[in-house]
Amino acid sequence: MLRRFIREQRLRCLAVAVVVAVMWALVAALVLGLLAFLGQPEYAALKDRLVESLLALFFFALFFLVAFSDAVLVWSALFRTRSAVFHASLPVTDSSIFWASYLEGGFWASWAVLALAVPLVLALATQAVHPLGYALGSTLAMLAFVACCMSTGSVLALAMARLLPVLRRHARLVLAIGAAALAGLAWLVLATYAGDAAGRVIGDVVGRLRFAENPFLPPAWAQQAMIASLSGRWRDAAYFIALLATCAGALAVAAEWIAGRRFRADLDALAGRLETRDRTASRPWRLLPLIPTDLSLLVAKDLRLFLRDPAQLMQFSMFFGMLAFYMLMLPRLGHAFREHDWWRPAVSLLNLTAVAMALATFTGRFVYPMLSLEGRRLWILALAPWPRERVVTAKLAFALLVGMPVSVGLVAMSGILLELSTAIISYQVLVIASMAVGLSACALGLGARLADYAEDNPAKLVAGYGGTVNLLASLVYTGLLILGAAVPLIAHQSRLSWLVGIVWTLGISAAWTTVAMRVAWSWFGRLDGTRHS
Structure with missing residues (x-):
């Protein structure tokens, strides 16, 4: 020991x-x-x-x-x-x-x-x-x-x-x-341009x-x-x-x-x-559209827990709110990024990296501990009419439901404020969406493989050994996709560079997500540390 x-x-x-x-x-x-x-x-x-x-x-x-x-x-x-x-x-x-x-x-x-x-x-x-x-x-x-x-x-x-x-x-x-x-703040910032x-x-x-x-x-x-x-x-x-x-x-x-x-x-x-008259009667959960019923119930449960925790809401708002504030400040810089054509794509790539770092922080802080925190409820999940793999899939759906719209919106807003072409904006949106999928899957895979079902403090889980390994893996994955995002900009947006960048992004994302989810499906719920098929 x-x-x-x-x-x-x-x-x-x-x-x-x-x-x-x-x-x-x-x-x-x-x-x-x-x-x-x-x-x-x-x-x-x-x-x-x-x-x-x-x-x-x-x-x-x-x-x-x-x-x-x-x-x-x-x-x-x-x-x-x-x-x-x-x-x-x-x-x-x-x-x-x-x-x-x-x-x-x-x-x-x-x-x-x-x-x-x-x-x-x-x-x-x-x-x-x-x-x-x-x-x-x-x-x-x-x-x-x-x-x-x-x-x-x-x-x-x-x-x-x-x-x-x-x-x-x-x-x-x-x-x-x-x-x-x-x-009102956004209107004031944009109106000052x-x-x-x-x-x-x-x-x-x-x-x-x-x-x-x-x-x-x-x-x-x-x-x-x-x-x-x-x-x-x-x-x-x-x-x-x-x-x-x-x-x-x-x-x-x-x-x-x-x-x-x-x-x-x-x-x-x-x-x-807090007890009020209009909340004494229980209300049925609303199922999320376009998702199977079992996944919808599990995602709705995680979403309710997320919205009920003020600490998580404040941290999430802080991560992406600061980035939104920064990007809304881009018009205040006047022509600072418009003097040369190469400045705007370069700044957009830096903004993409910043959003990716915030997304990696989100998955490391909120997604990685989720499977370990289910430890005290494993006996309930074992009695549920679905396999444990569905629980992991529901965690992935929750992470994408919360993280992807915000990150995609920030990247699109960055491109619009920098007056980039539609092709560059669409490609960077594809890159950040692929990052959201891969980073969430990575957090779940390592969260299942290095799970600590006896710990109920998410901060200690994130600060532990597994959280550090997840941070390193997230940095590696982010670096790989940022490299693919830079290829069309370095090659002056030629057709071959677009093809190489798209194939690289989708290929790395698919391979990374598949391996991570297989690890999560295999290891989740193994209190004795043994893998099951």
Whole structure:
């Protein structure tokens, strides 16, 4: 047993090291390539200003990403899991429970961000006046920024716990207001587009990214601390780092004060079940159209569980909402991607990669643990009038029903906003649809082969050895299909390149999906670890 544990931990550490090394290399290469591109004579005058704008946009997106991730994790640790009720029964103070959740949620929400910041800091050190001083200042700025994100997320988690009982009573009204707000935001973003001369490309980009430099928000403070460290203005750097740290401390103390007064009341409210007159009678499940009856019932069950979990809904909305916001910002860049014809397909390929990464995150976070979480219900499934293979197929149908429409819509929106040809948009839609099928099948195959039916915490399943292997496999599959998507663009969209790209995409997707689903069908439900045919 000990030998097996050591072997698996070695493999897991090696897998994590490979992922981090590849990520560092890609981020460092991207930053260094961008700096080299901006170092050209025609862009040299605006290089420093554009670097400031891009850093502001980076911290702006990172702030909301980490804050919402932390809010979901802290809310789950305080109110969602079974350990939350157990902790509430212990002779410890509410403040102690809050700080434990604060640190745990902050670690899981921010460790990847800190890993992502290392290559960024190292790459920008090539532009620093004093590299060693810059390294120290930028490191302190990143730590203070992450602490500010953690504190903001904790406040959001406590606010969410207070509002969820109210949202349950007025769910339809809240959905209508949210949809109207999103539609209004999209209209405002698209309405601000106005074409400018191509010769003002960089200036146009800088002007339209000013929204990310709001001086009253922490992302702007982190950006100013980084820029001050780059230029050797240590007093300014210390001021903004102290501002970030002070804000983080104030928000954390406020969150502790709220938790000390509302934790147990909110826990009781969330643990209770809302009973209203119109919900006392049970309602029949609505079968999904165009799906066999048995699959429709299983998919409807998974869909209900997904929609009832606020943490899953927030994470799903965060994954794809940030991408939708970014793509809606493309018209604000004016002619930045219209000066050369090769820019638009290149940017669309990068957008396709970003959507694929979000889709891989979705399948790894939501689809991979699904079969393991059925462990406590296997005896019920064994009595059901269908084979276990149908349960796996239903999981695949659920993953495609949730993930494919959003990813396909984002890729199509990217192509339309970049004014690509119908052929390129259709081909990229085919690629992302193939990715949705292959990534979902891969998550199910590895989820069945490396299942842990004794674990009921999806976060631990995702963070375990099997989740790491699934992440690596998803990266390999995504890389293969992105390579096929790049063939027509590299070959100047010749007929042969289109044929090669389509055959490559469909062939890889079909082979990958077939193998993964066969593994899932063979291994699901084997509590003794033996395969069945």
